[in-house]
Amino acid sequence: MHESFKALLPLIIPEGVSDYFQLTDHKKDTSGIHIYLEEINSTPVEYKTSKLLSKGFFDEVILQDFPIRGQEVYLHVKRRRWWNLDTGKVVHRDWRVVATGTRITSDFAAFLKAISRYPAA
Template identity: 40%
Template sequence: MKPDQLLRSILPEVLIDNFDIDRFEKSESRFDIWLDEKNEQLSEDKYNKNIICYDFGDYRTIQDYPIRGRATYLHVRKRKWLDWRQFAGKNEQ
């Protein structure tokens, strides 16, 4: 079984499709999984060169169902997207 298949059977599919696993920690009582949004633009913005990814937001923590008797915490952060034209226009004023 490939790692991707294993993750799809454990985590919600929407997370695997839209996020990359950045880090994983296991302790006696819990699993912590850090997920970063993939660097993929929405289809309507894909060919707009003015839309750029410039940073990540803060992590949001979600407590998921326990896995093998350990609490599971998903630490998720989304990318920040910017329409460069709007930003450049504000600086010119």
């Protein structure tokens, strides 16, 4: 990724998103600007004492964000899932836990609210 795009990224995605997601791709087409984000492989705080094994991602969720210079902006978000070796169940980050007790921006709160609308499959 070009360094100038990395410098602009904080202006495009909500503040705090880069703490949990990494940019994997971007493109511009006739429908607008598409930003692709994948959740990083860091153990969720609510499972810090469990043994987790990353098992890929849930289906991609597409969120429409604020337009930039008249261009629609779409965030393509892939949430990670882990296999809990202690319980034998699939787990994922609980975004309510991330928001609790933290000082987050209204943009990041809106982002968390939007991705929480989609249940983990």
